[in-house]
Amino acid sequence: MRHYLMVRPAYFDVAYSINPWMDPGKPTDAGLAVAQWDWLRDLYLDLGHRVDLLDPVPGLPDMVYAANGATVVDGRVLVARFRHRQRRGESVAYLKWFAGHGYRDVRQARWANEGEGDFLVAGPRILAGSGFRTDPRAHAEAAAFFGLPVVGLTLTDPRYYHLDTALAVLADDVIVYAPEAFSEDSRRRLEQLYPDAVVASAADTAVFGLNAVSDGRHVILPQAATRLMAQLRERGFEPIGADLSELLKGGGSVKCCTLELRHGGEEH
Numbered sequence: 001m002r003h004y005l006m007v008r009p010a011y012f013d014v015a016y017s018i019n020p021w022m023d024p025g026k027p028t029d030a031g032l033a034v035a036q037w038d039w040l041r042d043l044y045l046d047l048g049h050r051v052d053l054l055d056p057v058p059g060l061p062d063m064v065y066a067a068n069g070a071t072v073v074d075g076r077v078l079v080a081r082f083r084h085r086q087r088r089g090e091s092v093a094y095l096k097w098f099a100g101h102g103y104r105d106v107r108q109a110r111w112a113n114e115g116e117g118d119f120l121v122a123g124p125r126i127l128a129g130s131g132f133r134t135d136p137r138a139h140a141e142a143a144a145f146f147g148l149p150v151v152g153l154t155l156t157d158p159r160y161y162h163l164d165t166a167l168a169v170l171a172d173d174v175i176v177y178a179p180e181a182f183s184e185d186s187r188r189r190l191e192q193l194y195p196d197a198v199v200a201s202a203a204d205t206a207v208f209g210l211n212a213v214s215d216g217r218h219v220i221l222p223q224a225a226t227r228l229m230a231q232l233r234e235r236g237f238e239p240i241g242a243d244l245s246e247l248l249k250g251g252g253s254v255k256c257c258t259l260e261l262r263h264g265g266e267e268h
């Protein structure tokens with residue numbers, strides 16, 4: 001069983017553009033965004049997971065992308081420091097939520113980092129992106145705060161501006177990624193660390209197929225990533241396709257909407 005934190009997109013909108021997917025000229029439909037998001041939350045519950053909710057705040061239309069709010073490992077919470085001023089107000093809501101829900105070691109990051117957008121926990125280590133959002137100095141900060149080794153990876157394609165748009169952790173030692181989204185050094189590092197990784201096609205990456213959530217068995221991912229679904233089945237995972245077309249207009253999908261709460265021994 002996994003424990004997730006989500007934010008209902010009641011105030012969803014694309015009111016500004018901070019990534020190449022966002023076009024404020026295109027109409028959005030907050031009602032449809034809520035319906036698609038409800039489907040995802042219900043799916044997690046049906047799969048036996050626990051979902052907690054953080055209340056959306058008017059004027060913060062990107063709040064639905066809960067993965068960006070914090071990184072939580074062993075009950076320790078490193079709250080995000082957003083790169084863009086449009087999202088900075090979100091940190092306050094996360095600081096309050098965690099403090100009010102029994103988490104004791106809660107701190108806002110000193111260096112820009114956008115939570116699980118760029119920090120992906122993979123078993124004994126954290127894979128950490130930079131290049132567009134997260135300050136590389138945030139990597140050492142996270143290593144010290146969590147007491148875990150952090151592997152820094154450089155993103156080079158503006159369409160894949162967060163690590164969770166170019167790489168997904170399927171199990172502690174199994175990842176899927178899009179090599180073309182990374183610098184040559186980072187590609188080499190990933191090949192070394194994960195010789196058996198699933199390599200995604202450019203077509204599946206372009207429909208946000210890598211923005212996936214795995215519970216170790218089921219992998220929930222954008223339904224348009226059909227080839228990736230077949231690859232996952234071959235590896236023994238059960239892919240489940242999701243339609244989050246509204247949320248894609250903001251440059252996010254399944255993983256962006258899902259913050260995993262990993263607590264060590266204590267219950268919350």
Ligand code: ARG
Pocket residue numbers: 018019022062065067068087116117162164165250251252253255256257
């Ligand atoms: N519009 C949001 C932004 O640009 C989308 C964030 C997507 N989240 C993610 N985990 N990749 O910040």
